[in-house]
Amino acid sequence: MIFGRTERGKPPVEPVTLKILVAGGFGVGKTTLVGAVSEIRPLRTEELLTEAGRPVDDTSGVEGKHTTTVAMDFGRITLREDLVLYLFGTPGQERFWFMWDELSEGSLGAVVLADTRRLEDCFAALDYFERRSIPFVVGVNCFEGADRYPVDAVRQALDLDEDVPLMLCDARDRSSVKEVLIEVVQHAMAYGAKRRQSVTS
């Protein structure tokens, strides 16, 4: 998608759009990762919630408040004039998972970002994608000051299936994030091929 005015009279190219989700616990670097590769500053879109959050949200004192906002950060990568990839950071709180259902529909795959200091924060996301058979890779965000663990140890701690790729990454680093995204697509390809095989055989 190219900015700037398209010539009048010439129909604009209608790009094919794809999306990859970026999930993980609060503060694990989802928006940083999106920002590292996005050609636009990560944009924020919001959805107003009405009743959905009521049992959970403590609105005492603000009884006039009937809506909550769920924010999603997203970025865009134009791969070709007619091929655009969107990255969506999923809302962190678990009670917004109905938003995930909408986001994950038609998604190419997902990145689950993990922080070795708070591995348990990403369990919910792993569970979610496993259950819905959405191909995902785990990216262990290497925070400065966090201990580095061998990949195998992290894999074991997360109890990952052996065919789920796990890689160390730096969410701030463009080339590192690029590698992670390529891995997602490759994994999605392998995953699709495997599924087709199991259907036909």
Place this chain on the structure above:
Amino acid sequence: MTRGRTTSPAQHRLDLIAVVIAESHEDDSEADQTLSPEHVDIVGLCRDAPQSVAELAAELDLPIGVIRVLIGDLVDGELVHVSRPVPPAELVDESILRDVISGLRAL
């Protein structure tokens, strides 16, 4: 703005990455009295370049649900049309995935 509507009739849910394209024949949306300023904004943005639903919502700072209703109006009025994203069944299309990988490599 949506006059109380939360869904657009006859319009199935627009995906966040569905792309909205301005109809090229339409050049006078500003003159159409039935449109709100937000409708006009959407058409204007899409005329510059096709925009995804998510981008329009972010750009105009409106909730997704509102944007969906407004886009539904514009589709009904034939001011824009919407191209749907790749359906999930075709996501396994290897040639598209290969293009994505080579595109990412080339970044």
